[in-house]
Amino acid sequence: MIYVDRNTVERPISLSDEVFEDAQRQLLSNLAKDESILKQKRVKGFRVLYNSKEVKEALRSLFHGKCSYCEQPLTDKLYLTVDHFRPKQLATDSIAGLRHLYYSWLINEWENLLPSCPECNSAKFNYFPLKRYANFQESVEGCRKVEKDAILDPCFDRKISAHLKFLRDGTVKAKSERGEKTIELLSLNRKNLVRLRKKRWESVMSQLQTALKWEDNVRTLARFAKLMDQKQPFVAVSRTAGMTLLVPLVTKIGTMDTISDLMKHIWEGDIVPASIQELTSLMGLEKAMEPELISQNQVIPPKIRLISSVELTDYKALEDLKISFPSHTGQDSAPCLMLLGENATGKSTILEAITLCLLRENHGKALKLDPQSLLPFGRPTAKPRVSIHFNPKDGTDHWEFGVSSRKAYWKERDSHEIPVIAFGAHRFVTNIRRYRQRHIQVQTLFDPSKGIPDLRKWLVNAPAYKFNAVARAMKDLLLIPLDQDTVMTRNKDEGTIGFELFGQTLDLSYLSEGYKTIITLSLNVMRVLLEYNTNLEHAHGVVLIDEIETHLHPRWKMQIVSGLRKAMPMVQFVFTTHDPLCLKGMRNDEVVVLQRNEDSKIESLKDLPPIEGLRVEQILTSPYFGLFSALDPEVEINMIRYANLAASTNTSDNDQQLKEFRDQIESEMVIGRNPLEEIGYKAALRTIEDKRTRIADLSNINDDVFKEALDILNKKPEDL
Incomplete structure (x- = not known):
């Protein structure tokens, strides 16, 4: 990380024109509403500029195509993401006042925007501990006056080297509390960065040592x-490496004046030594200031750990199966999975396996499962194993659950605990007092006779910050x-919960069973998180x-997945469905x-088509469900008979049967989704009759169908 002057690039017009001003007025108007509304409001619906x-492009130009935090070059793969230095919401886990809206008012503020690689953006997330x-x-200026212990801002903190020290082994060490917080929050010592910085140090040192041997001082x-120029990748490393060779450089050249500009680069414009003696003294001081980790009272929140893959070996009917989650690409929600397949293809088994692997040993044993029930049929000596791999790969790379010597085991654990909640296919609401026990949160998946706790009483009496988070x-x-x-309200005396909407209070107890099912299931998840x-915006x-x-x-089936993901964006959901x-x-x-x-053998289907944008009937006839068509089976059989009869020899008996088939088909099915498609289908049926076309030759009659469709369009309704 180095300091970059934001004034070297002009403020983008889109962040200063009338559209921007209008967006700011709308945003501030939303934030000026009553506090009871704001406490239950998320940062949504604001105009994003x-x-x-x-x-x-302005940010890319400002930092010369590099990440502002780690200085990696931004490429098509390591693409540019726009980072809000002060996050656009939930910058703190504090439950005081309106802290969940910090710093939404700076969402489009140029002074608050930085270019970031996806890795730094994901590591920083919305955390901004102060x-x-x-x-x-x-304002940004006002925030800077108050928030003195913020992480380093590469467009404001001119003396980055006073806080960070880059070492020859590729690591970066803290020289101040702010430096430590910056390193930890951005994960600046992640493995790939350390490797790249070490490689850069070695390359720069080799080039500089070679340059010192040249006779031409100008060339040296x-x-x-060139190597100290801020356009270079990892220039903070280059400048630190170059600093170790300044004394021999000055000795070679013989004058400090000649290298004054270079010195300003390295000392970031603060102190430029005027003599070799002063330079030597400063270098000695720099060496004496070897950084030590400085403890701080404020704890950085743990990084979100996402499941990257699940491997199952000899687990019930699953002999050898690996399922990968898509990589997290900085979107507004965590990657999830939907499992499809006919009955007896292991969908529920996979859910059970993931759940057992994520549970702590004492919670898993509380389910009182028979380890032998997890063995594949007819193989009593098998050793079932479930392995879950995580990303990022900090802490323990994977957790494992299995059965050995007829006993269940959990191993490869660290102190990181991941909340896990699971629901079986048979869900009904019941009153359970001990719902806080971890195994209760998953038991319906393993025992269909168990119910889901009714948590309306919990919500009525929950602390205000939890109630508002749920709202x-x-x-x-x-x-x-x-x-x-809309404001969600509660009456503790009557034990009721409702929404104030359109001037009326809607009591949740009067909602339909579908709504109640969704609310009850969701409350069980939210309570655990x-x-x-x-808050539930950050909850993983x-x-x-x-x-x-x-x-x-x-209608709910179409909306339930997106609704859950929006409500709890950082939760990894794993669903099954038919x-x-x-x-x-x-x-x-x-x-x-x-x-x-x-x-x-159960396996996953490869090379599936994109799912986004497909219509329901397209999904049914795609590899996702594998149906030949979405028609009623009997109608489909009649369609095939109709086409085959149309392709046979033209006789009066056939004509009569064709007419009967056509009348039957048109009476049994709704043809087309709209009037135009209905005309197209009718034109196709008539052309098949007229041309005696076989199914295999249907692709050759497009022109005839088009003419027939025009004829239908030109006829009067009574002639059809």
């Missing part, structure tokens, strides 16, 4: 200057319009739901199709 091509926060809606200085999430889940200043977090965990479509109306409607809300590469091969 910071992500435009113009802004990205001992003291500025006032609500304070030019090489030093913010419920608005996304229940698809309440963003422009509605709020044991580990102060793994939630597994078997047959997500159970008890849901088709309903194509529930694939709405899943992204490409997030759907896994399980099937049995010729040897009856």
Whole structure:
């Protein structure tokens, strides 16, 4: 990290024109509402201007195509993401006042935007720990005056080297509390960065040592200057390496004046030594200031650990199966999975395996499962094993669960605990007093006779910050319009919960069974997550739901996945379903199709088409469900008979049968999704009759169908 003067690039027009001013007025108007509304409001619906091509190009130019934090070159693979130095929401886990809205008012502020690689952006997330926060809606300048212990800002902190020390082994050490916080929050000592910085140090040292041997001093200085230039990758490393060779450089050249500009680069414009003696003294001082880690009272929140893959070996019917989660690409929600497949292809088994592997040993044993029930049929000596791999690869790379010598085991654990909640396909609400026990949170997946706790009483009596966190999430889940200043209310005396919407209070107890099912399931998830977090926007965990479509109306089936993901964006959901409607809300590469091969071994289907944008009937007839068509089976058989009869010899008997088939087909099915498609289908049927076309030759009659369709369009309704 180095200091870069933001004034070297002009402020993008899109962040200063009338559109920007209008967006700011709208944003500040939203933030000026009553506190009861703001406490239950998420940062959504605001006009986003910071992500435009113009802004990205300005940021790229400002930092010469590098990440502002780690100085890696930004490429097509390591692409530029726009980072908010002060996050656009939830900059703190504090439950005080309106802290969950910090710093939404700076969402489009140029002074608050930096170019970042996805790795730094993901590591930093929304964390911005401080001992003291500025006032609500304070300007960037005002924030800087108050927030003295913030992480280093590469466009404000001119003396980065006073806080960070880059070493020859590629690591970076802290020289101050702010430096330590910056390193930890951005994960600046992640393995790939350390490797790249070490390689850069070695390359720079080799080039500089070679340059010192050249007779031409101008050429030597030019090489030093080039390697110290801020356009270079990892220039902070280059400058630190170059600093170790300044004494021999000055000795070679013989004068300090000649290298004054170079010295300003290395000392970042602060102190430029005037003589070799002063330089030697400063170098000695620099050596004496070898950095030590400085402890701080404020704890950096743990990094979110995402599941990257699951491997199952000899676990029940799953002989050897690996399922990969798509990589997290900095989107607004964590990668999830939807498992598809016919019955007996292991979907529920996979959910059970993931759940057991994520549970702590004492919680897993509390389920009182028979380890022998996990063995594959007919193989009593098998050793079932489930391995879960994580990303990022800090701490323990993977966790393992298995059965050996007829006993279950859990191993390769660290202190990091991941909340896990699981639901079986048979879900009903019941009153359970001991719902806080960890195994209760997953037991319906293993025992269909167990119910889901009714947590309305818990919500009525929950602390205010938990109640407001649930309210913010419920608005996304229940698809309440963003422009509605809806407030969730509770009456502790009567034990009721409701929403104030359109001037009326809607009691949740009067909602339909479908709504109640969704709310009850979601409350069980939210209660657990709020044991580990102060909000649901940052809360991470793994939630597994078997047959997500159970008890849901088709409209809810289409919205449930996206609703859950919006309500709890950093939760990794793993669903199973038999309903194509529930694939709405899943992204490409997030759907896994399980099937049995010729040897009856369960495997996942490869090379699936993109799921986003497919219509329901397209999903049904795609490899995701593998149906030949979405028609009623009897109608489909009649269609085939009709086409085959049309291709046979033209006789009066055939003509009569064709007419009967056509009348039957048109009476049994709704042809087309709209009037135009209906005309197209009718034209195709008539052309098949007239041309005596076989199914195999249907692709050759497009022109005839088109003419027939025109004829139908030109006829009067009574002639059709």
